[in-house]
Amino acid sequence: MQPIVETCLSSDVDSGSFRVCDDVAFRERRCLEHCGICRVRPFAVVDGALVVEPELSAAMESLGVEQEGHR
């Protein structure tokens, strides 16, 4: 099953930089309701689970995603 990575507008993670990968489904949400985490570090939700930096980069790498960087 294709992994799903959810990001939001304020999460300081540029989902556009992920979309080079066809094996992962990216979803940009307006808000993922984690504003308290969002204001202090980059995060994404990977298959329903919250992942914050520095674990986020490792998680993306394990999914085969080449991340071009944060905005």
Next chain:
Amino acid sequence: MNVLFVSIDSLRRDFLGTYRDQPTATNYDVETDNFDRFAERATVFDTHYAGSLPCMPARREWLTGTQEFLWRPWGPLEPFDNPIPQLARDAGVVTQLITDHFHYFQHGSHGYYEDFNGFEFVRGHEYDAWQTSPRDPPDAFLEQTLDRESDPVDSTQYLNRTAYARNVNDFEDESDFFAPKVFSRTSEWLRENQDWAEWFCFVDSFDVHEPFHVPEPYASMYTDEDPTDADLPVWPYYGRVDEGQSELTDRQLAFVQSQFAGNVTMVDRWFGRVMDTLDTEGLWDDTMVIVTSDHGFALGEHGWVGKNEFTAYDVIARTPLMIWHPDHPDGGRVSAVTSAVDLYATVLDAMGVDGGEQRHSRSLVPLVAGQSTDHREYALYGYWGSSINITDGSYTYHHPPIADSTTPCHSTSMLNPHSWFTPPTTRTDLDAGEYLPYTEATVWRYSEDSWLQHRDKRLYDVEGDPQQRDNLVDDEPDVTTRMQTALDRRLTELEAPIYQWERLGL
């Protein structure tokens, strides 16, 4: 004339018997005897739409007559606004706010309660920064309300859902819950304030907004499940029901629907007590009573739960509105297209308060009085930065922004438009000027990313297809062109900023 304005947050109109026998989301009837009793007395609006979405933008529409989403997002009242409580008290009308709506007291939305002569804040709902103990609320309830990874009990982060579990930890009886307190206090206020010559009372109930945490008998009223089962959530995340953090099993979704329904019935019963007070105190003869909501809430429709993230379907934007006017007691139904922003002029009209220019608002009193059957040809609605939506009551048309476009924000103080609840930020990428057509005031202006609720243009026939399942944008080119022309004309009439045409590709 007095005005009692009752907002029930997130109340879907299809859950009210006056609009539909059975909600579209359930296969059972939901008890709303008191709202239905009110509807029999009131004028019921059948084609009423939200304007600026979601919660606080709706309140700025009601209280200031500003359809703000073309210019700015969720935010505070602006210094150039003329809010009803300020105008009313300047005219000698005493004003009162009764609410359990934490957003009034949270980062990102100041200025709404300060002008009332009195305000009562019932503490504890949603993320209310109220109780800090017990640090470790009961495990079973935490399982129903939060994800321990994102909301650790030992974290001091903003918007930690543990706050709600702490706030309700001592709740025992129905009377401890929020709607019972809000409406009980309303009844008390009505009884205690009859010496005033004239009053405006704004009752803003956060219920039926999530979390859908209700006491018995409501928790078991529409489900055979154990409402305390740790596998059954009362606070679903917004998003797709079939994937990601918002994923729900069919069983979980059915439970969420049942708790929403229970919340509606709880609010209905306590609203009924306010109606009883209006009866016993003889207040109907000199009081306009307005009952409405800011928006709806998707309970699985189109595969979504929540709001904000998807097309502003009617389940979100077509809201209930019922108005009792003592000079026009015949009630009845109004089919004309009306907009949330119209309640500003309606309240001022009823109280005989001169609001000067009424910005984007048009009084609904002529419709209630039967003096007119027409009001608006089209209603405009949406979220700042995303799609702009328009309806004539027969069709809805939803026009997305161009991908990767930006949307300027105009405000004297709102500088973090995608993260309303966190501490204000500073910016260096802005300029200032007289950018708003309805004021000479100077505002900050800066651009932020637009966001997509959908990528395609959408047209729905809401008379023939009220669930909005079939996108007719290609099948009905004449209607699509008419709605696009109407959108263009309405933006022109409102003197919307030129970038709106650019970001929409119009």
